[in-house]
Amino acid sequence: MPALISPSILSADFANLERDLHRIGRADYAHVDVMDNHFVPNLTLGLPVVQRIIEVAPMPVDVHLMVEDADRWAVEYARAGAASVTFHAEAAQAPVRLARELRAAGTRASIALRPATPVEPILDLLPEFDMVLVMTVEPGFGGQSFIEGTLPKIRRLRAALDEQGGDTWIQVDGGVSRSTIATVAQAGANVFVAGSAVYGADDPDAEIDTLRALADE
Ligand code: DX5
Ligand code: ZN
16 A cells, blocks of 8 residues: 655644645645643644634545543544544543544544553454554654654554454654655554654655655655
8 A cells, every 4th residue: 555644734834724735735634733731731723723624625634632531522523524533542531432433423533652652452453443643752742853662563563454454554643754754664654644844845745755755665
């Protein structure tokens, strides 16, 4: 399966979101980071803003919830029309029930793991999820450097999926750039979030093509 690129609009200009969504027209998804200042020490945007982003974005929207009360909020983003909703394993009380609710609402259901959260507890539950997001930085901020120590977790997940014959996607988020994307693709990831690498480039669309080509090598 070819690599999918999901630029994070956390590095876009929040006063010009619609313009900046059009600057990533060649992206497979637009990645939207929702932070509540409790699950992570940062605050971004919430449901009303994400609703408008979904309406104006020329591509499907991939919502990454970094919020404490995931069980309460995730389905609201599915109902708003997100193509994919990711909640954190550390924040959900009932991850399988929540994933089933998301699928019933017509969205791809995805579970995220912080760098220090082990993958083993979900290996028997992979069919319940359309995607697993392996955080490759501590969530909360863009522009941090990639944590190499997360690679074994990605390899473990890829091996389990190969063994089970599952088609769950593996997304990575944090520090993904020209210099790290090939390594993380080789470890088994197939969906790549990149914020500062894409929006920090002179031509974000050209950078998306470069990253995709490096991941597919
Ligand atoms: C961080 C967010 C990321 C962030 C990635 O908590 O989940 O999506 O925007 O930024 P970069 O690609 O700059 O590491
Ligand atoms: Zn994210």
